[in-house]
Amino acid sequence: MKKIFTLIMIIGLIVIIRGDTGSSEITITNIAPEKDRLQIIKEKGLLTFASANGTPFVYIDTETNKLSGIDADILAEITKRLGINKIERKEIQFADLLNQLTTDDSIDLAADGIYITPEREEIVSFTQPIYKESEVVIVPKASKINFKDDLKNAVVGAVRGTKFVDLIQEWKKNNLVKDVMIFEDTPKLLNDLNNGKIDAGVSDATLIEYSLKSKGFFLKTLRDYTPELNRTAGIAVKKSDVTLLNALNEKINEMKADGTLYAILVDNGLNKNDMILN
Template identity: 50%
Template sequence: MKKNYRKIIIVALLLINCIGLSKVCSAEITNNLTSNNIESKDRLEKIKEKGVLTILTSDLAPFAFIDTKTNQPTGIDIDIMNVIAKELGVSKVEMKVAPFPDLLEKLNTDDNIDVAASGIIITEKRKELVAFTDPLYKESEAIIVPKVSRINFKEDLKNAVVGAQSGSVYMDLAEKWKKEGKVKDVVIFESIPELLSAISVKKIDAGITDSIIGEYLLVKENLYLKILQPYSQEAPAIIGIGVRKSDVNLLNAMNKKIDDMKKDKTINKILEKYGLSDKYLY
C-alpha cells in the first residue's frame, strides 16, 4: 500500500512539473509570436503620411544650411532632396541640425529623422552604421592656408600645424600624415567655421577640408585665405545620403530618382548653382 501511495505522489509531482513547464514554454512561444507580429510602419509610408521629409544635417554650406534671406533650408544636398521629395509626393522638406560626428548615430536613434545629408562621404566604416544612396557627386581634400603663407607646396606642411574637422575623413587623413611625419602636429575642431577662423588668425598654419567647401566658402565669404596650389590630391571621395539600413523601400525610391537626376542633368544644374564645375560630377 505504501509503495502504491509513493508511486501516486511521484506521478502527481511529475504531472505538476510538466504542467508548469508547459505554461512556461507556452508563454515563451506566445511572446515570440507577439514580438514578431509587431511590424513598424514603413519609413516611406510614414513620410508620405506626414507630408514632410526630415533631413538631419550639420548646417554646413554649401551642402545643407539655412538661407539667412529666406530662413529656409538650402544647399546642394537640400536641393537634391527637394527634387526627391516631390517625386515621393511630399511637399515639404524640414531640416534638423546636429554636430557632424553625431549625424549617423542620431539618424539610427531618432525616429523623427528620415535621412542624413550634409556632404557625407561614403566610407566602409560608415556603411557599417547606415545604408547610402547611390553616389550623388564627388570631391577630394583641399589644403587651406592664409593668402600670405610660408606654405607654398605640399612639402612645406612638414613643419606645419594642421587643423581638421572632428569626425571627418580629413581628420583621419591629417592624423595619418602626422604618423608619417608629413605634418608637425594636428589640431581638431568641432566645425568648419572654427577651423577656417583658426587659419585666418594664424592659430594653425593650414587646414584640411572638403574641396567643395574650400571653393565655395573662400569665394562667398571673401575670406583672406586660399587653396594650396599646385597640389596633388590623395583622398578622392564620393558623397551620398545616409538612410537607415531597415528603410529599404525609401532607399530604392531615392536611388531611382537620383538615377533620373543624373540622366536629365538636374544634379549638374544644382552643382552649377553653387559655383561648382562638372569636375565634381560622379
C-alpha cells in the first residue's frame, strides 16, 4: 500500500508540474544587462543636471547667453574630459534639488554650491569636495547691528532648504535672535532686507560677496562674525550611480592635480582659501 501511495503521489506531482506549461522543457531567455547611467550619458552625448538659478554657482551670462558660474564651469570641464559634448540644465528651487534628483530619472546629477552634510548623504552620494564654503550675516548699511550679539532683537532670514535655516532656527531656540523668516530664494531675501522688512539675513559667503558687488543693494556683512558652518561643496548623484560617481571623482582629481580646478575657482572670484588640495 505504501508503494502504491508513493507512486500515486509522484504521478500527481508530474501532472501538476506539466499542467501549467504543457511541457517539461525549460526555456532560457538571454536578458541584456541594464546600462548604467554613465554609459547612457556617453551614448546620448548629453549630461542633464539640476540647479537653482543663481550667481555665482550656476546662471546664464546675459552677455554671452551661456551657462556660467563656479559649478557650471567645473561641470563643463568634467564633461569635456569624459568625452560628453553637451550639458543641459533643469532649473529647480534649491530646496527641492536633491528630492528631484532622486525621483526624476531624466536628471543625472545636481550641482549648485551644495554643502556636503551627513543628512544629505543619507539621500544622495556626493563627489569628493570641490571647494570650501561658509556663511555670512548681512544687514543694511545703516543698521546698528555690528556684532552677532546685536541680533537678539532682530528678525533674521534665510533661504528655504539651506543649512542657514537650521542655523538661525537654532539661534532662535537659544534666544540669540528675536524671530526667523524663511524665503524661497536669495533675491527675495536680499530685497526684503534692503527694504527693511527684516533686520538681518544669513547666506552663503561667496554668493553674497558676488551679489553685493554686482547689485544695487545698500547692505553689508558683519566683519567680526565667525562662521559656524564651515563646509565643503560637492556634486550630488543618485546613490545607485556608482560608476558615474567614480568617473566624476577621477576627473576632479585630475583637475586638482593639473591646476584646472584652481583656475576655475579664481576665474569665478574665489581664492586659494576656497581650494581643497586633497
